[in-house]
Amino acid sequence: MLLRRGDTGDEVKTLQRGLNRLGSMLLVDGGFGSETAAAVIDTRTALNNPGPPEADDDLQAAIAQVPELAPPLTAPGVTFIARAEVASPSAYRQKYQTPSWPSAQSGITIGIGYDCQFHTQEELQADWGDVLPAATLDQLLPVLGVAGSADSLAQVKGVTIPLQAAMAVFARTLLDYLGRARTIYPQIDLLSAPCQTALVSLVYNRGTRLTDNNTHLQDRLEMRTIRDLLVSGQVDGVPDQFDAMARLWTNTSPGLVKRRHEEANLWRSGFAALQLN
Numbered sequence: 001m002l003l004r005r006g007d008t009g010d011e012v013k014t015l016q017r018g019l020n021r022l023g024s025m026l027l028v029d030g031g032f033g034s035e036t037a038a039a040v041i042d043t044r045t046a047l048n049n050p051g052p053p054e055a056d057d058d059l060q061a062a063i064a065q066v067p068e069l070a071p072p073l074t075a076p077g078v079t080f081i082a083r084a085e086v087a088s089p090s091a092y093r094q095k096y097q098t099p100s101w102p103s104a105q106s107g108i109t110i111g112i113g114y115d116c117q118f119h120t121q122e123e124l125q126a127d128w129g130d131v132l133p134a135a136t137l138d139q140l141l142p143v144l145g146v147a148g149s150a151d152s153l154a155q156v157k158g159v160t161i162p163l164q165a166a167m168a169v170f171a172r173t174l175l176d177y178l179g180r181a182r183t184i185y186p187q188i189d190l191l192s193a194p195c196q197t198a199l200v201s202l203v204y205n206r207g208t209r210l211t212d213n214n215t216h217l218q219d220r221l222e223m224r225t226i227r228d229l230l231v232s233g234q235v236d237g238v239p240d241q242f243d244a245m246a247r248l249w250t251n252t253s254p255g256l257v258k259r260r261h262e263e264a265n266l267w268r269s270g271f272a273a274l275q276l277n
Contacts, residue, residue: 040055
C-alpha cells in the first residue's frame with residue numbers, strides 16, 4: 001500500500017513507528033504530514049532507497065527490518081527524551097542541524113547536546129564515524145577540546161548534522177545515562193521501558209546528585225523520595241514525585257515544568273499517552 005502526504009490511519013502509524021527506529025523523532029499520530037514526509041526523505045537516503053517522499057511497499061518492507069533504537073529504552077523512549085531536548089524534527093532542522101555556540105561557557109555544540117569542547121578526535125571518530133562522512137569529521141577538528149567563540153563557530157558554519165545521525169549518537173549517549181541512573185536507582189532494570197525512560201530523562205536533565213544545594217528549597221527532595229519508593233517497591237507513588245518536583249521551576253522555566261509533568265504521565269500511562277507508540 002502506497003502511503004503519501006495527506007494519508008491517515010493505522011498504516012501511517014506503523015510507518016511512523018518504523019521511521020522512529022531510524023531516529024525520525026515523530027509523534028505517532030497517524031497523519032502523514034510534512035514531518036513524516038521529511039522523515040521518509042531522510043530514510044530513503046539512509047537506506048539507499050532513492051525516491052519521492054512517499055512510502056511504497058519496498059520502502060515499508062525495508063523500514064520494517066530496521067532494529068530497535070537503543071534497547072531497553074526503545075525508539076519511543078529515545079524519541080521522548082529527544083523531543084524534551086529539541087522539541088520536534090522541524091525544530092531540530094531549523095535550529096540545531098548546523099553547529100551552535102549555546103553560551104559563553106560552552107563549546108561548539110553539534111547534534112543534540114554534543115559539546116565538542118569536551119571531546120577528543122578519537123572520541124569524535126568513535127561517536128560519529130559510522131554516521132557522518134570523514135570530510136565532515138575533518139571540518140570539526142578545529143573546535144574539539146576548546147571553548148567556543150564566534151571565530152570557532154564561523155570555522156564550522158558549513159557543517160550539517162542530519163537528524164538521523166544526531167539521533168543515532170544521542171541514543172548511544174542515553175544508554176550511558178541509563179548506566180548513570182542505575183547508580184542511584186538500581187531497580188531501574190526491573191521497570192518497563194516507559195518508566196526507565198522517565199528516570200533516564202530526569203537524570204539526563206538533572207544529573208545523579210541526591211544532596212541538596214539549596215537546603216531551604218530541598219532541591220533534591222523528590223529525587224531522594226523516588227529512590228526510597230523504588231527501594232520499598234512503591235512504584236505507583238513515583239509519578240507523583242515528578243509532578244511535585246515541578247515546583248522548582250514554576251516561576252523560572254515553563255519548559256522544565258512541562259517536562260516533569262510529561263515524565264509523570266509517561267510513568268502512569270506509557271508511551272501511548274504522549275503519542276509515541
